[in-house]
Amino acid sequence: MEAFFEKLYKGTLKDFFAFTAEALAHNKKQFIVTANPEAFILGAKDCDLEKLLLDKETVVIADGIGVIKGADILGISVPERIPGVELAEHLLSCGNKLQKNIYLLGAKKEVLEALCEKIKSQYKNLSIAGCCDGYVEDKDAVFEEIKKLSPDIILVALGMPFQEKLIYKHLNGFDKGIFVGVGGSFDVLSGCKKRAPQFFIKHNIEWLYRILKEPKRIKRFYNNNIKFLFEVKKLKSQKSGK
Numbered sequence: 001m002e003a004f005f006e007k008l009y010k011g012t013l014k015d016f017f018a019f020t021a022e023a024l025a026h027n028k029k030q031f032i033v034t035a036n037p038e039a040f041i042l043g044a045k046d047c048d049l050e051k052l053l054l055d056k057e058t059v060v061i062a063d064g065i066g067v068i069k070g071a072d073i074l075g076i077s078v079p080e081r082i083p084g085v086e087l088a089e090h091l092l093s094c095g096n097k098l099q100k101n102i103y104l105l106g107a108k109k110e111v112l113e114a115l116c117e118k119i120k121s122q123y124k125n126l127s128i129a130g131c132c133d134g135y136v137e138d139k140d141a142v143f144e145e146i147k148k149l150s151p152d153i154i155l156v157a158l159g160m161p162f163q164e165k166l167i168y169k170h171l172n173g174f175d176k177g178i179f180v181g182v183g184g185s186f187d188v189l190s191g192c193k194k195r196a197p198q199f200f201i202k203h204n205i206e207w208l209y210r211i212l213k214e215p216k217r218i219k220r221f222y223n224n225n226i227k228f229l230f231e232v233k234k235l236k237s238q239k240s241g242k
Contacts, residue, residue, distance in 0.1 A: 002235060004040045004053055005071050009061045013082045016061060020087070020178060021094045024152060027176040031057060033164055034084035034181065036064030037228035042161050049161045052168040061087070065204040066225045070232040074239075081204065085185040091153050091178060092123050092189075101127040103146050106134040106157030107186035115190035134158050143170040154179045157186040 009016055023030045033039065033053060043049045052058055061082040062068050071078045095102055102119070104112060112133045119126060129151040132142050139158070143166065146154060154177050156163040163181030171179065187193040200206050 001040055001044045001231065002074060002239075004035070004043055004060070005067075005074055005076050007054060007058075007060045008035070008067070008071060008076070008078050009059060009082070010078060012079050013086070016082050017087075017090050017094075020091065024091070024094055024100060024178055025098055027152070029171075029174055029176050030059060030178045031055075031167060031171055032087070032178070032180045033058055033060045034063035034082070034087065034183070035060050035067055036160070037066040037070070037225050038064075039160055039164075040067065040070075041228055041231070046161065048165060052164055055168075058168075064225075066228055068204075070229060073229070073232050073236055083201075083206075084180070084182050085188050087180060088155055088182050088185050088189055091155070091180070092119065092126060095153050096123040096126040098152075099125045099127075100152035101129040102153040102155065103129045103149060103151040104131040104155055104157075104186070105139075105142060105146070106132075106155075106163070106182075107184075107190075109133040109135070111186050111190050111192050114192055115186050118190055139166055140170070143173075146170075147173050150174070151177060153177065155182050155185075156180070157182050157184065159183055 011019070020030065020032070039053070043053045053060060062071070062078050063081065063084045065081060068078050068081060092102070104115060106112070107115070112131055116128055116131055119128060129149045130145065134157065136142060147170070154167070156167055156179070158166065158181070160181065160183060163183070167179045167181060
């Protein structure tokens with residue numbers, strides 16, 4: 001698991017946004033993984049996910065605060081979180097300024113429709129090359145269609161790790177494009193769900209807000225955060241004992 005931490009982007013959110021803006025402006029290809037503890041836990045068990053996380057062309061950013069804390073335990077400096085929803089907002093804004101186009105894959109039909117309407121009204125210079133909800137059966141066929149459209153930004157909201165594996169499977173078929181798996185971000189971006197209040201965001205406790213809103217999340221939080229930090233501490237102890 002330590003290799004995943006070593007792979008993390010080590011700059012600030014501002015630096016990373018400049019990095020993606022430059023890639024978008026120059027039609028570069030970029031695959032970004034927004035990593036939370038679940039991504040690293042699954043990556044330690046899943047060879048396919050491990051491969052894409054460690055691929056030299058994949059950019060891995062720390063979305064969850066648990067990843068930041070885990071890196072700190074291992075003595076790896078990662079200055080701050082780069083939340084996936086903020087990255088998505090940045091790409092919408094940047095794509096609008098540069099008059100680019102976007103493809104949206106994932107979420108429920110009504111959420112996707114609401115997001116498309118928001119983009120049309122608030123990002124008038126960002127063209128929607130196409131969109132498809134997350135309930136279509138043949139997602140590989142959808143990606144074949146995306147290849148033909150050759151969009152500049154491709155946001156995939158199908159949940160970790162399926163969205164990352166799907167992107168990675170088809171990535172070599174593209175010459176350009178910023179690809180990001182954004183999980184449940186379409187719900188927030190569309191306005192169908194509210195993001196946590198600023199207090200929770202500022203203090204890196206958005207996870208607490210989500211649990212308060214949806215108590216059933218507590219089991220998932222324990223499995224993917226508390227257990228994760230125990231594993232990281234165990235890894236540190238093993239390293240210290242060498």
